[in-house]
Amino acid sequence: MIVKNNPIQFLNNSTIYIMAPAGVATGGPEALHQLGHILKKHLNLNVIMFYVPNDLSNPIHENYKKYLIKFTNSIEDEKDNILIIPEYFDYLNRSKQFKNIQKIIWWLSIDNYFEFRFRYKNKKLLRSIIKIPYNIISIFNKITFNIFGIYTGQDYLKFIYSFFNLNNHKEISQAKLHLVQSSYAYDFLENKILNIEHLYDYLKDDFFENINFDKKDKENSICYNPLKSNEFMKRIIAKNPNYKFISLINLSTSEIIKTLKKTKIYIDFGSHPGKDRIPREAILLGNCIITNKKGSAFNNNDIPISDEFKFNERYTNLGEISRKIISIFDNYDVEYEKFSFYLKKIYLEKELFIKQVKKIFNNTI
Numbered sequence: 001m002i003v004k005n006n007p008i009q010f011l012n013n014s015t016i017y018i019m020a021p022a023g024v025a026t027g028g029p030e031a032l033h034q035l036g037h038i039l040k041k042h043l044n045l046n047v048i049m050f051y052v053p054n055d056l057s058n059p060i061h062e063n064y065k066k067y068l069i070k071f072t073n074s075i076e077d078e079k080d081n082i083l084i085i086p087e088y089f090d091y092l093n094r095s096k097q098f099k100n101i102q103k104i105i106w107w108l109s110i111d112n113y114f115e116f117r118f119r120y121k122n123k124k125l126l127r128s129i130i131k132i133p134y135n136i137i138s139i140f141n142k143i144t145f146n147i148f149g150i151y152t153g154q155d156y157l158k159f160i161y162s163f164f165n166l167n168n169h170k171e172i173s174q175a176k177l178h179l180v181q182s183s184y185a186y187d188f189l190e191n192k193i194l195n196i197e198h199l200y201d202y203l204k205d206d207f208f209e210n211i212n213f214d215k216k217d218k219e220n221s222i223c224y225n226p227l228k229s230n231e232f233m234k235r236i237i238a239k240n241p242n243y244k245f246i247s248l249i250n251l252s253t254s255e256i257i258k259t260l261k262k263t264k265i266y267i268d269f270g271s272h273p274g275k276d277r278i279p280r281e282a283i284l285l286g287n288c289i290i291t292n293k294k295g296s297a298f299n300n301n302d303i304p305i306s307d308e309f310k311f312n313e314r315y316t317n318l319g320e321i322s323r324k325i326i327s328i329f330d331n332y333d334v335e336y337e338k339f340s341f342y343l344k345k346i347y348l349e350k351e352l353f354i355k356q357v358k359k360i361f362n363n364t365i
Contacts, residue, residue: 006360007176007195008082008102015046016082017075017101019091022051022059027277028086028108029061031181031201035084035106037067038357045361048072050083052091063253077101085175089116092171105175106199107185109273111295114157117169155271155294158188166192179360182275184296199356202349203280206253213261213286220329223248223263223287225278228270232292232313236267239318240325248278260285264336265328269313272296272303279303280346288328288335290321304342 016039020032036047049071051059059071075083077098085095087107095103107113166172172193179199180186189196221244224233237245246259260266266282272295279289289303293310296302303310309324311317328335 008104009080010082010361011080013046014080014082015048015076016084017048017050017072018069018084019050019052019086019095021088022053022056023061025061025063027201027274028088029064030204030277031108032084032086032106033064033067033069034201034204034353035199035357036069038354039361040069042354042358043361050075052094075101087113089113089120089171092174093120096171096174103175104177104179105172106179106181107189107274108181110185110188111155111158111271111273114161117171118157162188164192167194177360182296183299183301184272185274187299197356197360199360200275200349200353201277202353203277203284203346204253207257207281207284210257210261211284215286215332217262218264218286218332219262220244221246221263222265222267222325223259223282224267225249225270228268230269230313233267233269235315235318236269236321240322243325243329256281257285260287263287264332265290265325267291268297270294272298275302280342280349283339283342284346286336288332288339290324304345306338309338 016036018032018036020029033049036049039045040047047069049060049069050073051071053059054073075081075098077100079100079102081101082104083095083098083101084104084106085091087105087109092105092113166189176195178189178193178196180189180196181199181201186196186198222240223246225248227249246263248256248259251259260282263282264287266279266287267290268276268279269292270276272291275296279291282289288309289305290309290311291297291303291305292313294313297310311321
């Protein structure tokens, strides 16, 4: 259900607090700082970051100092103020201490919320008992891999929680408005909570400033994120021993850009808990992408690419994936052209984000 009348009341003297992890540079914190930047620059609103933990003298990661957003270690719990909270369960739980401030949850992912809620709410013994059916399924998957594919712990928890009324979760019911960063999040939440608005993020300027890659510099190599890899990704690598696989881990932004400029393929068989950044960064810098069909990769709005580049995680598909890799290397220009629609969307993301922010927050004034 899309919200028609914004339930957030905003006054000229209101302060908007944005809760974010201290000293961390990943996709989620980047989006939170981008939101603060746009609210400040385009709507001239009073925006303050509230970092967790809140007792650090210098909690701002180097990547976000350019946004010039001030921070505080305390929140004025007043009814005219607004607190924007990412869906991290610990942050939602912390936010319950504030009784008066108006709250907005920004769902940057779905799967991660359920996983961390499960860990927090259940003691180790109970977690083990609850996971017994999953462990049986996991063993069964190894026997019948080609029928069911990989069924992860996050998949299991998401399935269980899909039967829950999320409005009964106090950490969720405290919010007056919910923002979703992906169509995947919207599709999952639309019949479970009220007052939802789309708020997609955008790639940071560093990538657009480096889009002039030379196709002659491209090599027949593949990059991937090992933090998002699973057993199936390991099998893809083993199936293609003649090709160079480059790990995107412990790299700075400039190093990621340098790597993506020379590779031709980015493979992502992770869980896709939200609208992922790396596939967009990879396409912008001249990579074809190959994904599974999980999470946001399942729909054609969050990752709008042809089905010929999306595969279920089954052993029988390993040969098809290898053939697609060969096709990309042999016909790079033709294959990369198939991503032109996605590329155009990526170019328009910042403009769309600004429009969405103005729609949501102008309606509150």
